[in-house]
Amino acid sequence: MCGIIGILSDYPVGDYLIEGLKRLEYRGYDSAGIAVLQDHKIQVLRTVGAVNKLEQSYAASPFVGNVGIAHTRWATHGGVSEKNAHPHLSCKGDVAVIHNGIIQNYSELRQRLQNNGHIFRSDTDTEVAAHLLEDELGSGKSLLQAAIAIAKELRGEYALVFMLKDFPDKMIAIRKSSPLLIGVGQNENIVSSDALAFLDKTNRAIFLEDESIAIIGKKDIEVYTFSGQRRKLHAIELAAEFSLPDKESYEHFTIKEIHEQPEVIAKVLEQEPGSFTLFRKEIERAKRIFIVAAGSSFHASLLGRSYLSEYAGIYSDVVLASEYKSVAKWFDDDCLILCVSQSGETMDVIEAAKTAKQNGATVISIVNRSPSTLEKTSDAVVRLNIGAEVGVAATKSFTAQAFLFYAVAKGNMQAHDAVELKGAMTEVLRHEAMIAKLSDIISRSKDVYYLGRGLNYAIALEGALKLKELAYMHAEGLAAGELKHGPLALIEKGTPLFLINPEDDTYEETLSNGVEVKSRGGMLIGLSTKPSVHYDFFVRLPEVRREFYPIVESIPLQLLAYYSAKVLNKDVDRPRNLAKSVTVK
């Protein structure tokens, strides 16, 4: 998490850095900061809150300088405060640093540096890097030698960018695991966590390989390995999927992305025949398949497992990315690991992919953002092709992942499947006004439950996750049959429970579970193709083939979370404490 940007230019860079930060805000937004080299001094401004707070303060007294760095933070070490916002300075103020990642051995380094007289001004892990570089340069090392020394000292994963008072025409960038790339401009170079930060200036980019050090000037870039070997540079032209997203007439990206689903679902089928065939072949070849993912991608993977089982007759296991180590001993050459990640940057998924590769397993990733660290770590990649998802809550990527799994399980890419889904998605979106009203009632509740069986269970989990992250409400998704094994004790008079219950093979049993809740005073909201006297509220689902119900059901639940968040006045596109790319463990 955290967004970082640094630029060396012929022109003043302050405003540009702030604009760049706005595009990186999806990576974290609890505080932000900027440092510019002005009149041989590093000037720093930091504020708590989103980038617009920094923008306002900066506008009141801007810096003038052609070299600068900036950062938008998602706090790991050290609370959310101005002193912990980046950039951080060394004691003498000669080195400024921004960082994305975690420096695991920072406590011992900090202790050692303090013993040697360094004064720390923040509680972050990052600050050690500024002090270390000050020492290394102070001992007469070149920029490269100093950077190599630091890379040897630091443990963990990090993308670091240093600005130096005494080397005004250079920056140092060091990458280990966390993403970092350089936009190659005309007489200016920009280093950032994401190309979105510099796309309006250049679409030529160098993706730094893992364990790289870059010494960046305005017109020159040198990249080295951690042992000082010069790396060959490959600048690539970035594709259209990097274009800057626009909210159009929508109030938020999240609602725009919810509405985009009927249109973009067919894009999932726009696969290169080769990659799709390989995917299928690997699924059939592998003796064991593990699907590894986090959050909403994990929920889509649960559906994926059911699709693979039902339509391809293939057994697979779904593993939470953060728990992959519990099954890693099974990763071997007979094994296929399917890594599912919208961003392709989720650290736990990447680590699982790396371990799988080391153990000889084949890794295929399903991503949306591209290029990404995950796909570079994989043997093959399948893309969702649905355009940027900006809202922090996954919406269109969830339905697209599920549909992709379905197509792979079926073994063919049928355009009419997408047409059928598009029609049903469009129809269910017509309930928007009704769901907005329902959100008024739901958002007053203390706890909300979601119940589903079979394929619909994954949607119970996903519906609850959406409400938690967007409206900050306590919500739980349950397998319908589990209700009486404990959670039923939580049902009180008026407790809302969403019964996800299309007329499929689970209909009767799930309805009975709903009635059990109703009998105990719960408020029952049925999502179904068929009304029931037991429902206090009814959201009619369009009739589609059984396997598509989960994909369609997820949409009213996305709308519910969105409108509940609005009623409660939450920041819908940027829920507190979260970030779109989870690049730390």
Ligand code: F6R
């Ligand atoms: C939920 C959400 C997160 C992500 C999770 C994985 O709405 O957005 O739970 O699904 O962080 O992210 P990716 O798919 O990028 O690996």
